[in-house]
């Protein structure tokens with residue numbers, strides 16, 4: 001599966017701890033992230049992550065481009081609900097595209113945990129069908 005990690009600054013520690021807890025599960029997948037989130041995770045785990053730009057500089061939009069093509073299977077996006085972000089429009093656009101494509105996205109760690117357990121059980125197998133029958137110009 002193709003999995004993306006994104007966390008706002010005050011959620012980064014929570015994200016790192018979450019990924020450490022499920023490192024063995026994430027190891028077998030293709031991982032992506034925004035710039036700083038990925039750097040923090042890679043500093044504290046053995047995981048290899050393809051890092052896009054930092055969120056405020058366009059990283060959310062780069063991940064959004066993958067979502068638009070239905071290329072991501074799971075997104076864990078720990079947003080900070082208590083602080084305004086300068087790139088709020090990019091964040092809304094990314095979440096909107098997840099709904100357009102029906103891509104599972106967790107915006108808090110409780111939901112992230114449920115989705116990762118589903119991933120462990122094999123409940124994401126339907127995503128392989130999505131990739132197989134993906135429609136569009138490509």
Ligand SMILES: O=C(CO)COP(=O)(O)O
Pocket residue numbers: 006007008009034035036037038053054055056059060085091
């Ligand atoms: O701002 C972000 C998501 O909206 C996260 O970006 P960074 O991982 O680069 O901090």
